[in-house]
Amino acid sequence: MSEQVGVQSSSLTERFPEIILPDSRTGYSGFLVKPENLVVVAQALRDEMGYDYLSSVTGVDYLPENKMEVVYHFYRTIGGGALVLKTQVDRENPVVPSLTPLFPGAEFQEREAWDLLGIRFANHPDLRRILTWEGFHGHPLRKDWKEPFFEEEAKPFKSRWPEGHVYRAEDKNPFHDNLQYPAGFDPEQWSPETDELLYAGLKRVDKSDDLLTEQVVVNLGPQHPSTHGVFRMVVVLDGETVVDLKPIMGYLHRNHEKIGERNTFLQNMPFTDRLDYVCSMSNNFGYALAVEKLMGIQPPERAEYIRVMMAELTRFLNHIFSIGFLLNDLGAFFTPMLYALEERELILDVFEAVSGSRMMCNYFRFGGVARDIPVEVMEKIRKLVFDRLPRKLDEMDYFITNNEIVRGRCEGVGVLTAERAIALSASGPVLRASGVAYDVRRADPYSIYDRFEFDIPVRYNGDIYDRYLLRLEEMRQSLRILRQVLKDIPDGPILSGKPQYQVRVPAGESYGRVEGPKGELGFYVVSNGKPNPWRYHVRAPTFINLTSLAEMCRGQKIADVVTILGSIDIVLGEVDR
Amino acid sequence: MITGSGILRGLWTTFRHFIKTYLEDLRSGKKRYFTTEGIELRRSPDVEGIFTIQYPEEKLPVPEEFRYIPFLVYDEGDNGEKEIRCTSCGICAKVCPPQCIWIVRTNDPVTGKPIPQPKEFYIDVDICMNCGFCAEFCPFDAIKMDHDYEIASYDRFKEHIFDLERLSKPASYYAQIRPTNFMREEAARAEKEAQKAAARKPAS
Ligand code: SF4
Ligand code: SF4
Numbered sequence: 007m008s009e010q011v012g013v014q015s016s017s018l019t020e021r022f023p024e025i026i027l028p029d030s031r032t033g034y035s036g037f038l039v040k041p042e043n044l045v046v047v048a049q050a051l052r053d054e055m056g057y058d059y060l061s062s063v064t065g066v067d068y069l070p071e072n073k074m075e076v077v078y079h080f081y082r083t084i085g086g087g088a089l090v091l092k093t094q095v096d097r098e099n100p101v102v103p104s105l106t107p108l109f110p111g112a113e114f115q116e117r118e119a120w121d122l123l124g125i126r127f128a129n130h131p132d133l134r135r136i137l138t139w140e141g142f143h144g145h146p147l148r149k150d151w152k153e154p155f156f157e158e159e160a161k162p163f164k165s166r167w168p169e170g171h172v173y174r175a176e177d178k179n180p181f182h183d184n185l186q187y188p189a190g191f192d193p194e195q196w197s198p199e200t201d202e203l204l205y206a207g208l209k210r211v212d213k214s215d216d217l218l219t220e221q222v223v224v225n226l227g228p229q230h231p232s233t234h235g236v237f238r239m240v241v242v243l244d245g246e247t248v249v250d251l252k253p254i255m256g257y258l259h260r261n262h263e264k265i266g267e268r269n270t271f272l273q274n275m276p277f278t279d280r281l282d283y284v285c286s287m288s289n290n291f292g293y294a295l296a297v298e299k300l301m302g303i304q305p306p307e308r309a310e311y312i313r314v315m316m317a318e319l320t321r322f323l324n325h326i327f328s329i330g331f332l333l334n335d336l337g338a339f340f341t342p343m344l345y346a347l348e349e350r351e352l353i354l355d356v357f358e359a360v361s362g363s364r365m366m367c368n369y370f371r372f373g374g375v376a377r378d379i380p381v382e383v384m385e386k387i388r389k390l391v392f393d394r395l396p397r398k399l400d401e402m403d404y405f406i407t408n409n410e411i412v413r414g415r416c417e418g419v420g421v422l423t424a425e426r427a428i429a430l431s432a433s434g435p436v437l438r439a440s441g442v443a444y445d446v447r448r449a450d451p452y453s454i455y456d457r458f459e460f461d462i463p464v465r466y467n468g469d470i471y472d473r474y475l476l477r478l479e480e481m482r483q484s485l486r487i488l489r490q491v492l493k494d495i496p497d498g499p500i501l502s503g504k505p506q507y508q509v510r511v512p513a514g515e516s517y518g519r520v521e522g523p524k525g526e527l528g529f530y531v532v533s534n535g536k537p538n539p540w541r542y543h544v545r546a547p548t549f550i551n552l553t554s555l556a557e558m559c560r561g562q563k564i565a566d567v568v569t570i571l572g573s574i575d576i577v578l579g580e581v582d583r
Numbered sequence: 584m585i586t587g588s589g590i591l592r593g594l595w596t597t598f599r600h601f602i603k604t605y606l607e608d609l610r611s612g613k614k615r616y617f618t619t620e621g622i623e624l625r626r627s628p629d630v631e632g633i634f635t636i637q638y639p640e641e642k643l644p645v646p647e648e649f650r651y652i653p654f655l656v657y658d659e660g661d662n663g664e665k666e667i668r669c670t671s672c673g674i675c676a677k678v679c680p681p682q683c684i685w686i687v688r689t690n691d692p693v694t695g696k697p698i699p700q701p702k703e704f705y706i707d708v709d710i711c712m713n714c715g716f717c718a719e720f721c722p723f724d725a726i727k728m729d730h731d732y733e734i735a736s737y738d739r740f741k742e743h744i745f746d747l748e749r750l751s752k753p754a755s756y757y758a759q760i761r762p763t764n765f766m767r768e769e770a771a772r773a774e775k776e777a778q779k780a781a782a783r784k785p786a787s
Contacts, residue, residue, distance in 0.1 A: 167673035170685030276714035
């Protein structure tokens with residue numbers, strides 16, 4: 007892989023000798039580029055060098071240097087490592103050209119960077135706040151922004167020990183006193199702007215030469231049983247046909263990343279469980295990889311096998327769960343769902359026995375896992391993998407795949423073409439159902455995935471039905487990996503080094519990514535050598551996959567919107583963070 | 584394929600599920616419900632038919648590693664007094680991710696030097712995220728994760744900050760809920776003691 011990096015850097019610096027500078031800070035990699043040259047370079051990356059996939063866009067507030075940095079991770083969909091591009095701007099008035107016209111997948115991520123860090127993206131088609139609400143004051147991920155009940159910059163707080171006289175935050179600082187208002191602001195008088203701006207951004211069809219039917223704006227959600235959580239979609243309808251759609255999220259926003267920057271490195275581990283709370287093991291995996299890269303440690307063999315085992319069990323339970331939900335959305339009310347839940351419960355029993363909790367597993371540690379798997383649990387996993395799960399999967403297949411209603415409602419609905427899927431930075435099953443065989447486990451192998459034999463299933467129609475079939479096939483492949491894991495798993499330690507609660511993480515940046523069940527899950531971590539991360543960013547796959555929702559829904563019937571959303575498989579804990 | 588056969592297949596699958604419950608009931612007789620054996624049967628990988636555990640009449644047994652709210656372990660002295668294991672070293676309070684552990688260390692009234700014992704110990708259970716770090720990193724095996732998950736109460740302001748009294752539970756309880764862990768720790772402790780004794784001998 008290092009060879010490959012060499013090739014990239016020389017061709018990029020040759021192509022732009024004046025413009026591109028290698029990032030020479032210790033622990034950093036990638037290239038620095040001036041904002042005014044960003045678009046040219048990005049275009050060359052996409053059109054000349056094959057970096058067609060802009061995976062992650064995020065910002066970092068370097069307060070001591072008075073700089074804002076925007077970090078871009080580019081990949082090739084044919085596989086390989088990242089090309090990291092960075093651009094720095096002044097902190098007071100940060101303006102960076104938007105890459106959304108080139109890579110539409112950057113749209114939501116740039117909005118997020120604007121919302122949380124206050125970086126403006128010139129030429130962005132719709133630069134509004136995305137996770138916080140319109141009336142929010144300030145940009146919370148800036149290092150000088152303080153939350154209500156702010157106590158100290160970093161945990162552990164001094165007030166807890168040795169003079170830890172307990173109090174409740176809300177007693178000391180009652181409601182209303184815990185808010186910061188801009189000068190001259192009267193909360194009693196203020197009323198939020200209406201959603202004019204949002205509605206104005208929606209496309210309408212030109213009807214001058216047609217029947218004069220009215221186009222109506224409909225709000226689906228936020229409290230709608232089919233939105234899989236608190237999620238809102240605004241649709242413009244022409245009759246029953248969707249003309250345009252915009253998703254609105256953030257109802258579950260808790261500023262996970264700010265919490266993460268107050269936490270120590272280890273303290274973040276249980277918080278990652280709460281992102282995509284269906285797949286906490288995968289979340290642990292991604293975060294552990296990112297920090298291990300920085301620390302330069304490797305888990306022992308047995309731990310690697312256990313990790314892969316947990317990640318694949320998670321993939322299985324997530325996919326079967328999402329198929330169940332999809333059927334719910336199609337109107338098969340809860341019967342298939344409950345069949346799926348049965349298998350999920352059995353896997354959760356395993357998780358509970360090894361980690362102590364069914365959903366909030368908190369099982370991975372830097373350099374291994376928290377504890378070994380008891381013998382009887384291993385036996386149970388064997389029984390599940392070799393006997394029950396394949397059987398139940400076939401039953402699910404028999405039960406659903408050729409059902410006329412399923413086919414009638416899913417085939418040809420919610421289509422996303424391969425080209426658009428790449429441009430919109432879709433990942434996971436959504437991307438692969440559109441005909442792009444891109445799976446991080448193969449494209450950029452991590453942990454020990456290069457040792458196993460498995461296929462990356464691909465489907466080519468890009469509709470709901472293909473996403474369903476793809477998930478089914480992926481479960482089969484997961485079982486295949488699991489069988490190999492169970493055959494080969496060695497004995498030995500499960501943690502390298504001693505368990506530590508205060509890990510030393512050298513200064514630098516790292517990006518750890520895994521192929522989560524819902525797509526590419528990445529963690530971008532910046533350390534400045536202190537016990538707390540300077541920057542902690544989550545590339546949430548479902549959040550970014552939602553960028554393609556509008557594309558899939560345009561021209562479809564309103565009743566299908568719910569199913570299309572279900573086929574993307576979102577979890578609001580992760581979307582809203 | 585004939586139109587409608589897919590739907591018929593689906594109905595057949597559902598029907599089989601439905602029938603299986605009754606077949607299982609017939610086969611295992613009375614013991615299928617409201618018995619420990621029946622619950623085990625219904626959560627094993629071989630289960631067929633109905634799956635539901637009828638909480639609260641029936642309860643799923645939790646595995647040993649199950650974690651809920653932490654508690655403080657005390658050993659019982661010869662004449663029944665509580666010897667709390669905690670030395671108020673503060674590690675748990677430092678590692679706790681949502682910072683919900685509050686400890687006041689005891690100071691010697693005469694010298695003002697710290698005594699290895701907590702004067703006050705609080706856990707705000709509304710904030711505790713049940714992560715288990717405190718138990719994992721306590722060097723004295725003094726804080727452990729409880730199995731009791733039925734702790735709902737009527738008044739969150741009065742009852743949800745657990746104090747030293749409320750948090751303390753005897754080592755025998757710990758041994759009962761986590762037998763393997765307990766044995767392992769006791770063995771390690773005994774070995775340490777033996778080593779200490781061996782090291783002391785030549786000196787005397
Ligand atoms: S880590 Fe253990 S000994 Fe130290 S204060 Fe906490 S409970 Fe007490
Ligand atoms: S379980 Fe976790 S959150 Fe709860 S008190 Fe212990 S360390 Fe804190």
